[in-house]
Amino acid sequence: MNTNYLKTTFRHLWRNRLFTGLNVLGLAIGISACWIIYRMVEYEYSFDQRLPDADRIYQLVSKSKDKNGREDGFAGVEKPVTNVLLNDVSGAELVVPMFYRYYNSVSMPENGKQTSVRFDREIGQVTTLPSYFDLIDYQWLAGDKKTALDAPDRVVLTEKKAREYFPDLTPDQMLGKTLIYDDTLHKQVSGVVAALDYTNSFNRDNTEFMRISEADLNEGSWGGMSSNDLVFVKAQPNTDPQHIVDQVNVFCRKFNAEQFAQYNFERWYGLLPLLERHFATNYGAQTRTVNKNVLYGLIAVGTFLLILACINYVNLSTALLPQRSREIGIRKTLGSTAGSLIRHFIGETFAVTLFALALSFLLTFVASKVFSVFLPEGMFDYVNYRGMLLFVLALIAVISLLSGLYPAFLLTKVSTVNVLKGQTAETAGRGRLSLRKGLIVFQFLVAQVFIISAVIMGQQLQYTLNKDLGFNKEAVVTVDVPYKTYNRPENKDKEFVLANELKRLPGFTGVALGDRPMDNRMMSNVHSYFRDTVEIQKALHMKMADTAYLRVYGLKLLAGRNIRPSDTINELIINEKALEIYGFSSPSEAIGEVLVTPYNGQSYPIVGVVADFHPMGLRSEIPPTAIASAKDRLHTFTIKLPRDPAQWQAAIQIIENEWKKVYPGVPFEYRFYDKFIEEYYESDRNTQKLIRAATGITIFISCLGLFGLATLTAFQRTKEIGIRKVLGATVSGIVGLLSRDFLKLILIAVVVASPIAWWLMNKWLEDFVYRINIQWWMFALAGVAAVAIALLTVSWQAIRAAMANPVDSLRDE
Structure with a gap:
């Protein structure tokens, strides 16, 4: 140029x-x-793209298939698998267990006295073998990777964690310093490593590494898995990784044969390539994944x-x-x-x-x-x-x-x-308007799909948040006692001390201990019911509760009585879904019947039946559920606040004061239960926000194009408009004349977009077991919105053209 x-x-x-x-x-x-x-x-x-030899590194993952042929995956492994890989399997260059363990407190004694104590519910360590540092090459600021984990009393810190513990020391000065976890576990700092300078799916920059204990390597049973126990394998060059996992599966089938036969399911191991780990949402334990x-x-x-x-x-x-x-x-x-x-x-x-x-x-x-x-x-x-x-x-x-x-x-x-x-x-070239009109139709077609999607998503989200879940969630706060807190001997049964103190205080309408009715944590046990000569074996979703639980959450008892206090589970209340799968014809028929757990033969009488409630949200069917009481498994408080919201803040302060008396030094963290349930659908809310944003942007851009076409049309028809005005046409008539063609384009876009949006939203709603019905008014509302937006866009140019003096457009003739 x-x-x-x-x-x-x-x-x-x-x-x-x-x-x-x-x-x-x-x-x-x-x-x-x-x-x-x-x-x-x-x-x-x-x-993980920059990790050396990433194409030869795999995560060992568990896979299973139930008797209905449904496959599932799990990131955790059985503990004995690590020893099998280390001692009985060929083809692996490195075997790296990563068992995650958690502690509540860390102290740093200095000169014979404890100078600093830090408490954190989320202090986590990776217990592993020295081979971990051969798999992942860190930059060592202090210490030697060959000897850093050669003894059980060693700990390696990332730089950020080291600075948190010893802010005034250099990495070399930190070596040999003592850390005491939960007042019992003594470790000496043997190394400090810099955070990895590339994106990876392993550890955050505030991690601590310890030598895995012999108990973790040698104890544990086949059949027990935890998402805290991960294992990685680096295959030898030119080795088929399937050969490694085939050898592992021989042991898996051997030691689990009885369990597989008893429960009629299969489980085996597979290898997940490290480069796919970040996208494996089924195996996302201890790392963030993306679909x-x-x-x-x-x-x-x-x-x-x-x-x-x-x-x-x-x-x-x-x-x-x-x-x-x-x-x-x-x-x-x-x-x-x-x-x-x-x-x-x-x-x-x-x-x-x-x-x-x-x-x-x-x-x-x-x-x-x-x-x-x-x-x-x-x-x-x-x-x-x-x-x-x-x-x-x-x-x-x-x-x-x-x-x-x-x-x-x-x-x-x-x-x-x-x-x-x-x-x-x-x-x-008026004839060339056809392409431009087609482009306008395409733009508003996309905009219309987004508008319809936003309307339907909004309705589903409102339905989700407002639907009766079968329990009371209003004016309810829940407080969890941290695992390490209730697991300490000195804190045994303190939950009941605090619950009794709160019950004596005026203003609180209910205090209960037990699992939240709806939560993303799940526990289930298989229970059998023997009807004549037939065994009906089903998994029951288990909820632990005390005697106040039904009243505080407003669960409706259909038959029988409430559970009684107990140190261990000895009776059950079941829901209507469990009533159905075990073949009882009415709630009263189930009372007094006995369910048996196959693995230990223990019997549990059914003492009550409650109406169904939603323990897993509206994306899933209501599962067969049982409510039981076991004193040592009640660690979540449910507290009903006063009816007047103005009193809530003062009530929460009272709860915190009582908490500090019972659990001094333990952070008090509460959650409003209705807000907790809203967070349960946070991904759906974010999707809705994203669709709304895309809708707004699409409409805006589409209107810019429509504005351009309106400008072109008004320019081309300037003299026609002047003649019509001379002959007596009104402003409203001319505006209608200029807008008519654009309305046709928008209506075409609405007609074409509607079935597309209907199909897309039907696919999205398939994820919800409990869902709204797509109705005609949703499409009508979106269509009216599109037409209104289009009219507002073109009306300015149309009115401007209609208001122009016809003398100006005709005198050139």
Whole structure:
């Protein structure tokens, strides 16, 4: 582009500032969306890529199949598997167990006295073998990886954790310092390592590493698994990893044969490639995972927004063609070729794209703050300059070509003869409106799909939050006693001391101990019922509770009585679903019948039946559930607050004061139960917010394109409008005339989008067992919204054209 073309380009952009601004804004929004999504996708796909020999590293995972043929996966392993891999399996270069253990307190004694104590419910250590540091190559700030874990009393700290414990010491000075966990476990610091400087699915930067105990390696039974127990294997070069897992499965089948036969199911081990671990949502223990389908969906959203922005540019650019006809005619008369005109217009598009790119930096910053809840932590800390530069260059090239080629092609079709005769309207080519109208239909089709999706998602979320769950959740707070707290001998039975103190206080309408009725934690046991000669064996979802539980949560007792206090489980209350699967015809029939646990033969009489409630949310069916009482398993308080919300804060302060008397030094953390349930559906709420944001952006960009088409139409029909006004047409009649064609486009988009949105939302609602019915008014509401938005967009241009003085448009004739 020479200097003359550059001047002409900027003069044209400045002369048409409104259209230039709309183009820049539309493209900037598309670029910002694509940039954020690109950064997110690149970040997620970067995990573990820089780990040495990552293609030879696998996580050993558990797989199972029940008698109905349903397969499931689990990240944890049976403890004896580690010894099998170390001693009885060939083909593994490294075997690395990672057993996660948790402590409540750490003290740092110095000069014979304890100088600092830190309490944290989430202090976690990785217990492993020295081979861990061969698998993952850390930078050692102090210590030697060959000897750091050669004794059971050693601990290796990451730099962040070391600074937390010893803020005034250098890494070398930290070596040999003593840490005491839970006042009993003494460890000496034997190494300090820097945090890994690349994205990985292993450890955070505040981790502690200990030597795995002999008890963990040699004890434990086949059949028992925990998500805290993970094992990784590095295969020898040129070794088929399947050979390793086949050997492990021989032992798995051998030692679990009796259990497999008794419960009619299968379990075996598989190898999950490390490079797939970050995307394996079924095996996400101890690490954050992401669903690839979510990333694919985000890529699709970003692509759609970019395409819509380019369509918007095409529509706005072609709207200006009649005004540029004289310019193009003169250029062609003076010898400009079609190629030079195309290059000139592509250059204009390139300039607009650069302006949009500059604006997108501001929009990206704002969007990253507004939508931070959707962005993975650490995303903007990951920087790949080469990839980012290539993406930006590719994005600019794609936008310039997609947006500029069609308008540039139309410019070359301008008839010089018609221009010189003053026939600029015909030069624009009314017949070419068909493509532009098609683009408008496509834009509003996408917008309509988003509007319908937002309406249906909002209705489902409201249904989810307001549906009767079968228990009372209003004005209820819950407080968990930390595991390490209630597991200490000196805290035995203190839950009952605190519960009794709270019950004596005025204002509280109920205090109970037991599991939350609806929670994401699950425990189940298999129970058998013998009817004549037939054994009915089913798994019961178990809820631990005290005698106040039914009253505080308002669970309806259909037959029988409440449970009685007990040190161990000795009787059950079942729900209606359990009543059904065991074949009882009525609640009263079940009372007095006995359920037996097959693994120990213990019998439990059914003493009551309660109405069904939802223990697992509305995505799942109500499972067969039993309520039982065991004194040593009641560690969650449920407290009913006074009816007047104005008294709640004072009541919570009273609870905290009583808590501190019973559990001094233990943090008091409470949660309103209705808020807890709302958080249960946080992912659905975030999805709804994302759809709303995408809907708003799509509508905005679509309206920009519609505005351009309305401008073009008003320009082409200026003289027609003038004649109609001279002949007596009213302003409202002319506005209706100009708006009619656009309404047709929007209605076409509504008709085409509705079945697409219906199909997509039906697929989404399939995840909910309890769901709303998609109704006609949802589509009607979305259609009315789209029509109203379109009318507001075109009415300004239509009214402006209708209000214009007809003398101005007719005197040129």
